[in-house]
Amino acid sequence: MxxxxxxxxxxxxxxxxxxxxxxxxxxxxxxxxxxxxxxxxxxxxxxxxxxxxxxxxxxxxxxxxxxxxxxxxxxxxxxPETDPLALLGEKLVGSISVYAxxxxxxxxxxxxxxxxxxxxxxxxxxxxxxxxxxxxxxxxxxxxxxxxxxxxxxxxxxxxxxxxxxxxxxxxxSAELPVSAPHVESCGSCTRCLDVCPTAAFPAPFQLDARRCLAYLTVEHKGPIPLEFRRPMGNRIYGCDDCLAVCPWNKFASVSREIRLRGRPELERPLLADLLQLDDAGFRKLFAGSPIKRIGVGRFLRNVLIAVGNSGEKALVPLVESRLEDPEPVVRGAAAWALRELDPERAKALRDKALARETDPEVVAEWSGDR
The missing domain is CATH 3.40.109 (NADH Oxidase)
Structure with missing residues (x-):
């Protein structure tokens, strides 16, 4: 039986x-x-x-x-049907982890x-x-x-x-069932997943320090992204697939199957400029049914602003400035950083006015360059 x-x-x-x-x-x-x-x-x-x-x-x-x-x-x-790492070279596009x-x-x-x-x-x-x-x-x-x-x-x-x-x-x-044979670890001498990590999040093989992991920082972490990880984030706005995507065993992952989990087209390569204009209602509509919805619009915009700051695209400065008075401090702080990255002179011109009205110490630190 x-x-x-x-x-x-x-x-x-x-x-x-x-x-x-x-x-x-x-x-x-x-x-x-x-x-x-x-x-x-x-x-x-x-x-x-x-x-x-x-x-x-x-x-x-x-x-x-x-x-x-x-x-x-x-x-x-x-x-995935395509290599998710290919998006990392498209600086004006947001990279969303495949699972999301x-x-x-x-x-x-x-x-x-x-x-x-x-x-x-x-x-x-x-x-x-x-x-x-x-x-x-x-x-x-x-x-x-x-x-x-x-x-x-x-x-x-x-x-x-x-x-x-x-x-x-x-x-x-509570049923006693016959067990399967456990799988033997088969990584061999390969270290591709460790070597590709942009933030050195692995203290040793088979160990992960989440505090350095971009998947954790962009999804679970509630405060400002620590400064040392902002530029390594690149255009990753939700999660990070680097260590998964380089695994040599992925060559078997494209085996045909009846039920395929395809990503939504609008989340495959969304433009940072469009995402930066989302309000709460737009965020909820775009990410309805998505795990991204759980982090809320504030943390999501924080991630987008870091990606914008890394883009080098000065044409995005007006959109960044529109977030300098956002209700959420984590958004204002990320906007201040992004503005300093894209246009230091403009950031300098707005600094005193921003500091005069700012009460959040984290945002003050962003404007003061103390991060």
Missing amino acids: TDSLIAELRDRAAALGFEAFGVAAATARPDLPEKLNQAIAQGWHGDMTWMAETADRRGSPTGMWPEARSVIVLGMNYG RNRDYHEIIKGKLKELAGLLARRSGEAVKVFVDTAPLMEKPLAEAAGLGWQGKHTVVVSREFGSWLFLGAILT
């Missing part, structure tokens, strides 16, 4: 668009608590305080749900997981819970234990079939 159930679940998962399927014991990674605590002790989680707050539960599926016996891990290929060009992957996957979990519950009579990166569950090491691939030197799951482009989801269950 169990083998036939796994076969049925695997077939149904494939029909739902999951191209990777594996099972691990809920206790398959006893090493996780120590690794997690070491990363937190180093402060590598940055502003993501929830990682420390949930460390006891995050270290093991059974810490979160004691009844868990098995975890089914599923992967959905979202490999479609509608929110949480929404794409969660309903499918619930359907599959429902089938498991009906067939086994056991309890189930579904997770898509929204609870203290460490999907990547569990995916490794379940045989989907291995955590590469960039800490992302790498698959022999789909490279570094897998959305992950998990089903915890």
